[in-house]
Amino acid sequence: MKNFDINEDPHRRFNPLINEWVLVSPHRAKRPWQGQNETISTESLPKHDPECYLCPGNVRANGVSNPAYKNSFVFDNDFAALKQDEIIFEEDIKHTFFKAKPEQGISRVVCFSPRHDLTLPEMEVSDIENIVKTWQKEYTDLGNIKYINHVQIFENKGSVMGCSNPHPHGQIWAQSSLPTQVEKTHNSLKSYFDKNQRTLLEDYVQAELKVGSRIVIENEHFVALVPFWAIWPYETMIVSKRAISKITDFTAEEVSAYAKILKQLTIKYDNLFNTSFPYSSGIHQAPTDGFDHPEWHFHMHFYPPLLRSATVKKFMVGYEMMGESQRDITPEKSAEILRQQADVHYKNAVK
Amino acid sequence: MKNFDINEDPHRRFNPLINEWVLVSPHRAKRPWQGQNETISTESLPKHDPECYLCPGNVRANGVSNPAYKNSFVFDNDFAALKQDEIIFEEDIKHTFFKAKPEQGISRVVCFSPRHDLTLPEMEVSDIENIVKTWQKEYTDLGNIKYINHVQIFENKGSVMGCSNPHPHGQIWAQSSLPTQVEKTHNSLKSYFDKNQRTLLEDYVQAELKVGSRIVIENEHFVALVPFWAIWPYETMIVSKRAISKITDFTAEEVSAYAKILKQLTIKYDNLFNTSFPYSSGIHQAPTDGFDHPEWHFHMHFYPPLLRSATVKKFMVGYEMMGESQRDITPEKSAEILRQQADVHYKNAVK
Numbered sequence A, B: 001m002k003n004f005d006i007n008e009d010p011h012r013r014f015n016p017l018i019n020e021w022v023l024v025s026p027h028r029a030k031r032p033w034q035g036q037n038e039t040i041s042t043e044s045l046p047k048h049d050p051e052c053y054l055c056p057g058n059v060r061a062n063g064v065s066n067p068a069y070k071n072s073f074v075f076d077n078d079f080a081a082l083k084q085d086e087i088i089f090e091e092d093i094k095h096t097f098f099k100a101k102p103e104q105g106i107s108r109v110v111c112f113s114p115r116h117d118l119t120l121p122e123m124e125v126s127d128i129e130n131i132v133k134t135w136q137k138e139y140t141d142l143g144n145i146k147y148i149n150h151v152q153i154f155e156n157k158g159s160v161m162g163c164s165n166p167h168p169h170g171q172i173w174a175q176s177s178l179p180t181q182v183e184k185t186h187n188s189l190k191s192y193f194d195k196n197q198r199t200l201l202e203d204y205v206q207a208e209l210k211v212g213s214r215i216v217i218e219n220e221h222f223v224a225l226v227p228f229w230a231i232w233p234y235e236t237m238i239v240s241k242r243a244i245s246k247i248t249d250f251t252a253e254e255v256s257a258y259a260k261i262l263k264q265l266t267i268k269y270d271n272l273f274n275t276s277f278p279y280s281s282g283i284h285q286a287p288t289d290g291f292d293h294p295e296w297h298f299h300m301h302f303y304p305p306l307l308r309s310a311t312v313k314k315f316m317v318g319y320e321m322m323g324e325s326q327r328d329i330t331p332e333k334s335a336e337i338l339r340q341q342a343d344v345h346y347k348n349a350v351k
């Protein structure tokens, strides 16, 4: 019998945002790896690629030409998962097992830059501010559409994350329903707010700042941290210090502080394995259902798959799919490693 | 305005086993793919590989030699995610945000066959019966340990599913707590049973057999089907027709019928893209907490990642991680395609 040591002993941690547990096996980081290696592209990209359907001036699959855009550029996804058609539907309440409902929505693509070869960590802060402003505009425009109650802004970066084009871009899927993960988060935020009259993340960020060990970056308005309950090896979350329910409530100063922390965090990511670091990121914020949402607190998740190197990722497979998410390195250790990364991008580092 | 057509229009379906929705975009199956291709190994494997740490007689990482086993062979994982140590722990209930608990458990590896080159679809039914009997024995032995309340039997097959050794094998992670996915399932099964005095899956299987369109294989005791709410392109579930709460309650006839449907389903999988079809599979059954579980109904999930071919998988990334699972082909279409596959393994087919 020994006393519990959270840095060494297998344990479960609780995620109060979605009410789920994660299994942490700190000792397992050292097991050898003989499995699949990812391929990394080291080819350097041109500033403009005539074959890229996202570059300015080029023609897309549907025959439409992109404008000669100078900042970010938004268009409706040519192969959208959601459609705008209004569908007549009578709910069949007898169906215990076959419950289905049509879903109305819009999928858009957001090009982050006219440059084919730049990713967030290599862009100027002012360019990233432009992206933030584009997200604000899209959240407003899409959110104003009567049947749109949720606007999901996200980015898949890297081929290992299903991204099929290196041109820097993200997506927005806006729809009638709150998607499953957002609904879970909504329920947790709501019950915490109803009880405490403060947002869950307002109090969580304060608690994390007091402890310090999971903080990666802090500036005046935002914190980037590895959540206590993170599932991916280098998962992080950017949270606003103030209780802001949506991106359109940012002050000009906050827009700029957010752009800065986005750049700094993605630089640290790239520096970790000296590679363009793959991830899926996404913003969770208030629904656009026309109601006030004081319980909502702006945050952005980063779920990067890499575990040990630029080519060895964490597989969320058998046990994780049937049982629960499992991690081999503690969030505290990951935060420490990320904190230690240089603030200058490795490509620009003086050798 | 048009009437809802579940075969064509984007919609959401509800999964009553875990209380979550999935977004279905039937029209999206046709989008072009320019992204990552998986590599497939076409090298033919030897019957015995002197370098394989799972083959009979070979030495494992910890210096122990495997016996010259003839059927299946079970050993404790040398790099276990769980440990058997008893840990002293006082719960700190003040921690709203930093909730953690030590977790006690055992991880085992189950070699399915002494042959390095055989997978389930290529084994004899009698060999698969042996595997089922091994699972029964492990469920009993592990379940009898006082602190073990859940026994998770699973298999990761293929390097794309994080499997690092082609020698046919699965794993068992047994632990004190009900893992997240199992707990969700447990709650749904329990509330259905309390209300109806029948198991949810007993009624679901009957409803599916009546409809027919999602059935892949049926025999006297088991059904293999694509669940109405499946998230992976070719996801299936093997369910017992009778309400059996755990694998140790199988009759001898059921053991044999289960072995048969396992072989037939995995043959169809291999035939789909003429490749050794990757997947994670896992058995969900009653907890081993010493109580009776009439609400539990034995079922086995298959989560295969491939979408279009042996090299193009479905990526569950940005929207799926932040929003909810999304699929591009309807479960009915997938079931039809699987049903059409030959019952003879492509390697043995007369050309």
Ligand SMILES: O=P(O)(O)O[C@H]1O[C@H](CO)[C@@H](O)[C@H](O)[C@H]1O
Binding pocket: A314, A315, A316, A317, A318, A319, A320, A326, B156, B161, B162, B163, B164
């Ligand atoms: O134990 P293995 O086969 O080395 O590891 C594999 O299965 C485990 C259980 O699903 C996962 O946690 C690992 O990420 C995966 O690579």
Ligand SMILES: O=P(O)(O)O[C@H]1O[C@H](CO)[C@@H](O)[C@H](O)[C@H]1O
Binding pocket: A156, A161, A162, A163, A164, B314, B315, B316, B317, B318, B319, B320, B326
């Ligand atoms: O829309 P894309 O970039 O072609 O597709 C990518 O992102 C989508 C949204 O996360 C996923 O559904 C796809 O599986 C993935 O390949």
